[in-house]
Amino acid sequence: MEAAEKNDTPLLKTALWPIHTSMGGKMVPFAGYDMPVQYDGMGVLKEHVHTRTEAGLFDVSHMGQAILTGNAEDPAIALETIVPGDIVGLEPGKMRYTVLLNDDGGIIDDLMVTRWDARTLLVVVNAACKEKDFAFIQSKIGSRTKLQYLGDRALLALQGPKAEQVASIFFPDVLKMKFMESVKTSYKGHEIFLSRSGYTGEDGFEISVPEAFAVEFTKELLQEPEVKLIGLGARDSLRLEAGLCLYGHDIDDHSTPIDANLKWVIPKRRREQGGFPGYDKIKKQLDGSTFILRVGIRPEGRAPIREKTELFIGDKKVGVITSGGFGPTVDGPVAMGYVNSDVAKTGTKLNAMLRGVARPCEIVALPFVKTNYKKD
Amino acid sequence: MTKILFSEDHEYIRIENGVGTVGVTDFAQKALGDVVYVELPKIGASLTKGGQAGVVESVKSASELYSPVSGEVVEINSALSGDPALVNTDPLGKAWFFKVKIANENDLSGLKDEAAYNDYIKGL
Structure with a gap:
């Protein structure tokens, strides 16, 4: 993040x-x-x-921790006007990953929101974004909420x-x-x-x-x-x-949650009702009008393929790496990047142009390593 | 008679009968961190002093390897592709990168001997 x-x-x-x-x-x-x-x-x-x-x-x-309280209502109602997640429905003691959106549906930051009680949320945002995020939250919902930075x-x-x-x-x-x-x-x-x-x-x-x-x-x-x-x-x-996004690399203010393959952060109610920035664009994307998509990429061989490396099919540029390196548990190179939607299928073969040499890669499902969350 | 010289880019060259064995120093491997991939020049490639001769990749980043001298590559250390971590464990020994036939002995004059190199890294 x-x-x-x-x-x-x-x-x-x-x-x-x-x-x-x-x-x-x-x-x-x-x-x-x-x-x-x-x-x-x-x-x-x-x-x-x-x-x-x-x-x-x-x-x-270094990450930014802050408490968001509502002046006269559940602060989740106000927060939902700037994030596409279900915050109102978040029960006390539960937390959720969501994103702050700009008017184009681009991601201002990704963050964790925890509900403490009917009037109080805890938010945790990225270190490099905290000033920007807190100013944005203040400007958009500052009249209805109070944001207390836990410095x-x-x-x-x-x-x-x-x-x-x-x-x-x-x-x-x-x-x-x-x-x-x-x-x-x-x-x-x-x-x-x-x-x-x-x-x-x-x-x-x-x-x-x-x-x-x-x-x-x-x-x-x-x-x-x-x-x-x-x-x-x-x-x-x-x-x-783990296939998780790094803000400023895999997601930024030009990528929507749909581009970023984070469709799951927008639940059914919000997809239908909207009420968050960039809804018109995101709604169209949800209806199938997408151009690019974040995918997992597994380079063949041992050479790490890193951020900004371009991806080709034949002579045609079809994408770019946004995070890449060596996966110690995978014991080989792993990467994520954006490719044109029409080729964004698991199993698609691509070439990464690394120092002038075409390196074969394949689009693979994320994560690279099975997650080990305590879900039940 | 062998002698070893060092560049300010933290390569070493061990010279014997006009052929230099090139690798990276202990200081360099510590700065790089865990090495996971090494790209070597091809045998027969013609290298230029200060020019790129290969790539060393750690988990975090890719770093260029420069040739301390001009000349033709006569041998490469293929053991490094199977076990790049040798760069961390034995940089001045088993983890040599390539051998180069030194085209011009004058290229060596700008390099440092061990004492001068040790002084140089102390100042970094």
Whole structure:
């Protein structure tokens, strides 16, 4: 869900910055923050595999957390005027992935919305987009809602098959939670927002903790032998294998949810009733008028095919890669990109032009790695 | 008599009887991270000093490999295609990339010896 951003201003630090540097994090600028891309003694490959087999701990505190309350009504009513998802119907303790849309139906950002109660939603947006998003929300629905930025909270993601076992040591409630459920709980007197969610394709949790408690809490998590810190490098390879979009790459303000193959974010009621930006265009696309579509692409051989690589059938350019790299669990190159709708079928053979050489690729179903969500 | 020299692009060249064995330094492999793919020049290819001779890809990114000298490629290390991680585990040994017949010994004059290279990377 994230996008890198060039910035000349001094880099911000999350509350966990001292842990990253003391644990050998290789720090890089990301979305205006000084963030760990990988850690000494691990590296992207090991960190990726650790998350798929044990429990990986990610600092995602750079993302924007905010509470949206309604002035005189359910804030979901107002929020539905700028997102195409079913927010009104979201029950307390449930969360949903959705997108902010511009008037052309283009995606301003992707985000998670959690319902706490009839008057309160929690939203979590991408780091690089948070100022833009919050200004947009304010301008569109600011007269009906109040948006409170939670600038004093850190956000941790604990992901992988051992995440439940580890989280249950701190929060016994997790054993009752399913994918995309959320609770407000506490630990050592600190208020914690806990959800069973993440962005790796694995089971896991996102844990929002007060910044003042973040270092102490992280050190406690790291005491568990299953838990290791994981950097942004593996976060990217994990989400790519899981077929999940990276904002600013796989989706942006030029792609609609239909182009992006995210049709599922628009439920039946919203498809029929509309009431969100770009509805006319999206309705036409839903009726079959599409030009491009996001697909999974599996290059043959071992060479990674990366972002901006063009795709051809014969001499005809039919698409472009938007995310690509090496999938450690797949043990080979994996990619996503946009292709013309008329060729966007699983099994279509394409050529990626890599450094002047045509590399055979095939359109494949996403995800590349079976997801492991706790659905029941 | 062999000697080893280093470029500011972090390639090494080990010279023996007019043939240079080229690879990347330990500093380079640490900066690259886990190497997952290596593209080598073809045997017989004519390389230019400072020109592209191959590609090293880590999980995160692709980096160009430059030839520290001009000359003809006489051998490539095919072991790297099967096990690109050798670049991380043994950069100065098993993970050599190619051997080049050095066209002009003057190309070596701009390269650094081990002590000078170590000083250079300390300043980075």
